[in-house]
Structures are given as C-alpha cells and as structure tokens.
Amino acid sequence: MPIDAALALAAEPRTGEISWNTKDVQLYHLGLGAGTPATDPDELRYTLESRLHVLPSFATVAGNGSPGVISGLSMPGVDVDLARVLHGGQSLEIHRPIPVSGTATATGRIAAVHDKGKAAVLVMRTEVADAEGPLWTSDAQIYVRGEGGWGGDRGPSTRLEPPAGDPDKTVERHIREDQALLYRLSGDWNPLHADPGFAELAGFERPILHGLCTYGMTLKAVVDTLLDGDVSRVRSYATRFAGVVFPGETLRVRMWRGDGAVRVAVGVAERDDAPVLADTIVEHS
Template sequence: MPFDPQNLLNYDILEVRQDYGPRETAFYALSIGLGRDPMDRRQLRYAGGAAQVTPFPTLPLVLAHPGFWLADPRTGVDPLKVVHGEQGLTLHAPLKLAGTVVGKTRVTGLVDKGEGRGALLYSEKTLHDAADGTLLATTRNTTFLRGCGGFGGSGVAEKPTHRLPETAPDFTVDTPTRPEQALWYRWNGDDNPLHLDPQVAARSGFERPILHGLCSLGVTAHALLAVLCDYDETRFRGLDARFTAPVLPGETLRTEIWKDGSFRTRVVERDVVAIGNGRCDFD
C-alpha cells in the first residue's frame, strides 16, 4: 500500500492486555544490565536477587507493548526505513508487584520534514491498571520515517528539544553492554528484525544488528536512578530523550549527567553521542 499520511494518522493500533509479575519484572531489569554486580543488593532487588522483585522505573516502556505495528503493510510505511527518534515517559502511579495492565497506543501527529528528508511520526501509549483503571504511565514516541516526506505537512508543530547545560557534566557512569543483549531484550516485546537479523540490518544500512533504542535508554535510566535517586524508584518521575546514533551490542555506554537531571549518553568506543538532549524528572 502506498504511503497515505491520513491513513497513518487514523491507523487503529490494537489495545494490549498483559499480565506481569516477578518473572517479567526481573527479566526486564536483567535485559538492560541490572544485576551485573552480584554483590550490589540495590540492583538485585530489581533483577530478582532479593525476596521481593521491585519494578524498575522504566518497565512501563515495555509493558503492554504494541509490537512492531509499523510493519503492517496497511500503514503504507517501509519497515526497513523506520528509525526510533525520541522517547518520553511520565510516571503517574507506582506499579504493583504483580498484576494486569492495559496499554492503548495511538498516533498523535505527523510532521513533514520535506521531500527527501522523511517525516516524524508521533505516538503515545497510556498504561492503566486493569483492576482499578488507575493511569500508571504515559509513554511518548517519535519515529523517523525515511522516504515519507513531501506530502505537504500535517499542521503539527515539531516538538522542541531540551537544551543541555554548557558546563561539564557533574557525573559520569560507564556501562558495558553485552554482544547478545539485543537477543535478550527482544523478548520484552520488540521483535523488529533490525535488531536480530544481520541481513535485515544490512538492507537497512547497518554493518550488523543494532541495539534497541529502548534498551540503550534503559541502560541510561539505570545510571540516572543510581546517581540522581540513589536507587529509590519512588523519586524517579520520568524522562525524555532523543536517539542520535545507533549502538552496537557489546559497546560501552557512558552516561553524562548534570545535577538538574539533564543527560546524554555516548558510545565510548566510537566517541559518538547515542542519546542526546536528555532530561530526567526526579524528586
């Protein structure tokens, strides 16, 4: 199906209902690198090494995930030309230790970047507790659609980006990723073959499968939780960030953090910024 911006704006993404408990909670934490230090009890309580498994603050990013819905031919989008551009998260209420959640994702806007420059697709997921209807979290996603620009605009303004301080960061945290980390992370609900299949990665212009943006963001969130919240998840309120370069599984991520919650994350081996213009909301 050819690209039709109005069709994409009206595309109905199915609601997702998901049961979760200690297994799903611990797996997510392990998939973003928690538990690397088996002697750090602060990490173990998120990763299943304690009597009670505590949900990691960014777990709502993957709960009731709609999957790679843009691969549906009815969207008119070429899935090989889809790039995760930005991600936001606002936490409204704490997750229970176990329960059922309902996620509803919807398209909220489309920005025409011009012929040959692609388009920005904005979407939002609301996550509710299935038992009592409590709004738990809102996630915001910007997807860059290569080759879809030049349709004349949609009347939606492009979102502003957070400006980082011009001073040197106050804290720096280095975290190595694992070569097989994308293969673990996919089981959180994101099975985009770009992260799994070398042939698909090559057709998309990458030398090998790249790490999920949300996995890199989870690694970054771990650094933010440790530095800004002293591993107290009740102080973590949300974040927003822009993905600026791919990460290859096995590379080391260096998260640079300012006291006001600003952050960015570099790939140490290539000295490139992978996550930029970041802002963490915390108490």
C-alpha cells in the same frame, strides 16, 4: 500519499489487555545489565523477587510492548515501507509506580503526524491504566523517511540547548556481547539485533543493540547514581535516538543536575563519545 494524516488522526484507538509478572520484570532488568555484582544489595532490587522494584522504562516492554511502533504502522491512513522507518524518540510519563505484576488496559492511537519535509513523523501514544487508575503514558516518535513534503504542520522541535558546564556525574556501562540476545527476549524480535546477515543488509557491520535497551540502561544509571536508587522518584523520561551502539562497546553516561530534573547525554566511549541518546531529560521528585 502513503500517509493520510487526517485518516490516521481520526482512526479509532486500539485497546487491548496487557499483563506482566515478576519474571518479566526480572528478565527486562537482566537485559539492561542488572545483577552485576550479583550479590550487591542495590542490584538485588532489580533481580530478587522479594526485594523487586520496577524501573519505569519497563513500560516500553510490558505486555511485549504492544501496542507500540509496529502497531502504529498498521493504523488506518499509514501504509509505509518498513525499510524507511526509524524509531526516532521515546518519552514516558509515569503516573504512579509500576507494580511488579499486574493486568492493565493499553489504548494506542496516532496522536500527531508531522511533516518534516524529507520525512514524516508519527507520534504513537499508548495510555495504560489498571483497576486503580492510570499507570503510564508512552509516546514513540516514528520517523518515516521520504514521506514528508505534503505541507503539513512541522510540529514542535525536540532539540534542547546543550547543558552548561561540566557534568555533575559521569558513569560508564559496558554492554555485554550477548546483551542484545538477552534483551530481545522481552519482546523485540527484530533480527537487526541478532542476525549478522540481516544487519549487513540494513547497512551495519554486525547486529546493533536495541535503542530501547540503551534507553533503559541510561535510566537505571540515573536512578542508581543521582536518585538514591528510588525508582518511584521518576516522573517522566524523554530522549531522542541519535546513533547506534554495538554489543561489546561501552556507554558513557554524562549527567547534569537541575531543579527537579536531570539532563543526560549518552555516547560510545570507544568512539570518542559518538552520540547515542541526545536531548535526554529525566524529571523527578
């Protein structure tokens, strides 16, 4: 079996130093579409170094996102065909606000291996801490098609009951034609998001937007709309990637307020709200 669950779970964690600065944070925010209008005081918090705060989803690209999904696929006990791999979900737990620049230690390991029958799911956990203590914990759920069926634990279901009633707030965010080209400068160089020929080989009519770009855009919409623009209120953020979106399309972000949490559903406005992010929740103070 290409995935040896016992070996993967027993493997020694991989530890390395990561660092980032204000330019990295600004570039990430611009890749999410921040800065429109450029002189809006609320947008300047994402773009101007003297006012800068850090959207917590920056954790997915800090230090070029390493260790991450690709690192997880090279762990002992994991030998899979990249063509069968999907980034199925992403969650973050934020222990304290991310500084605008810093150096930290990132420790990555396979935290779980689940047998879904027709697929295996690897949970790649990354824990990041600096000299003052823990900063964030990130879980990437990696689906590997065709690698299930060995009789292992199916793992917990990540499906949530749909929110009741109409959303409390709905906003739309247009994706620029060049947005994937800008976002990839934060470290995800997968040609699927830039090369039309590669995208066609992968079964898409043209390059698609990074799922983690949609992830960041959605968190920004929640923070700006329901959390008074205060990034420090975010405690955790989890989603399941449910579909693709193309540059030039429009995200429709629907939000439901709850007790200490916001439920979110994201679809493509031009395609009758075709799902992009599902089972999405932002927990906050």
